[in-house]
Amino acid sequence: MKNISNEFYDFKKPDFLIVGAAKTGTTALYYYLRENKEIFFPNEKEPNFFSLRFAKKEWQDENFNILTLEKYSQLFPRKDSKLVVGEASTSYLRFPEWTIRSIEELYDNPKELKIIIVLRDPVKRAFSHYAMKVRDGLESKSFLDALDSTVISKRCEIDYTYDYVGFSMYFQQVKAYLNYFDNVKIILHDDFLANPTEVTNEVCDFLNVSQYELEKAGEKFNAGGVPKEGFAWLHELIFHPSFIKTTLRKVMPSSVRWWLKSKLGNAIHKELKITPHEYEEARKLFISDINSLSQLTKLDLTRWLS
Secondary structure, three states: OOOOOOOOOOOOOOOOOEEEOOOOOHHHHHHHOOOOEOOOOOOOOOOOHEEEOOOHHHHHHOOOOOOHHHHHOOOOOOOOOOEEEEEOHHHHHHHHHHHHHHHHHOOOHHOOOEEEEEOOOOOHHHHHHHHHHOOOOOOOOOHHHHHHHHHHHOOOOOHHHHHHHHOOOHHHHHHHHHHHOOOOEEEEEEHHHHHHHHHHHHHHHHHHOOOOOOOOOOOOOOOOOOOOOOOHHHHHHHHHOHHHHHHHHOOOOOHHHHHHHHHHHHHHHHHOOOOHHHHHHHOOHHHHHHHHHHHHHEEEHHHHHH
């Protein structure tokens, strides 16, 4: 892998990263912060540049990821921009070693980069992740079968996004960021959901930008689900793999695609719900990790254990 620190492009590198976790509200936070006139976000959410540069070839689909500094630099304003620049990719929390390695190569003072982490009840996060795959026609197994370690291992030979469990094992991932970076803000999904304006403005304080009134507070983004009666055909057209989707991906910025999918999805979907049995069985996988995370962060995570 070519070292990126010796390459020069005229762009302002991100001042902060929203690193994850996936399915915790990072898309909502991305859109909320884009409303602030002092903040710049690229149109591409999830470029995955810092992490997937070091991934195996099967995970480096260039239709979804930006893997070269040349292409990454084109997402951002010029170096002399006065805006506070952000970027959001949820693979960064899942793969902290790769992400930090890339950041060390690109930044003169990497520890000063500000990091935002959003965490959610790991079972609910995993189920939301699973429901998104069901929505997109990419998941046919039951939730509990999809959490089986052998199933995950086999699937991840080709596609790491099937690691529903790994994305919810926060302790080691969060620890890596807290140990390396000087400025890390952790947000709990439940708090963000209950008070989106208040939490977003706490983030603004963290970033040293002005607070503001949200226009889209409470709006759902990128939710999973199954089609309501009579909408199966539209659901399949929008969410399942197709030539039309592949073509649009090449000409339409991801922020626009995500916004359209969210709007249409909210209209035609009903929620896919986890059963009490599924929740209790899945929770057993995460109890030790939750306890370790709570000790590390001093956060009260008892709600995730009850």
